[in-house]
Amino acid sequence: MPDDPAFLVPSYFLGIQLGTLLGDREIRPVTIANYLQGLVSLMRHGGGDPVALEGIRSAQQHYVRLARRVPKFKVTRIRSLMENGGFGYILQRVTDCQRDANALPRYSALRFRVLQAAAILVLMANKPARTGDVAHWRLGHELTRDANDVWSLRWTQMKTGHETGAGELWPETCQVLDRLLLQDKPARLAQLVYTQLRGKNWLTHHPSPPADTWPSMLVCEILGAPLHDLRTLSADYIRRYDPANAPGVIQSHLGHRSTRAGEEYRALAEGDAAAESWRSLRGTLEAIRRSKA
DNA sequence: TATCACGGACGATGCGCGAG
């Protein structure tokens, strides 16, 4: 951009110039749109010229539209997770972790870490939460265990401030959680150990939680995809399994306040779910035809 | 006319990750 100060006057032209400069540096359109949005905010709250503000806004809109045409990075990651077997693959890795743990020295830090990874993975298959939330759950508060060896999960989401939960967790999830809880103690002590650790963090077994991003880093090491991708993966599963009711189920499963938020969690093309929907519809029609014949 | 679903616009904030 020329050094002429006239070019620094906020306008549609300046917005596009900035965008072009950033685009040349391989910055993605969605980011350019966010930067311009920051400028819009500054001008709005700082009493900027309304005409100039509209100009920058238009430029920002241009990059928002551009961003919609560019595939997200996560799409490639999730497709490769799907190709590997999706949640089946993830549960396989849980089994691998458990086996690895058996081969490691008892009470070793590495063994504990592998058990932590298994617990996070199986819990994410059961209920995919945000990494920051996962890091903060405490035994006896968000994550509870009853005398029948059944674990339950309920928490207030940090991002939205709304409560969500999984209710009673799957039996296989409970087993893996018990394993992390017990380390190498006998199973009959489970409830006792649980009582002793009440109030402590479920992952560290200390009062202090790990870093917000730590659960995601651990998942990334094992799966090659960050924890947040599992939310998209599960939304895609729900769409394939039951396309008609998917929006409501996704909203509940991912803890959104509206069904619209779920649309952001989409790695598969619309056509995939539509094809699946059509396939099952065709199956239903075929069954009706047979029963009439 | 009231109501509702839907979707775009907008603003705010969370997450991943590499640098220091």
Place this chain on the structure above:
DNA sequence: CTCGCGCATCGTCCGTGATA
């Protein structure tokens, strides 16, 4: 570990069109 950049998600507002 902390910080900041780049990227992604989510809630709210509001206009539009369909429907009863």
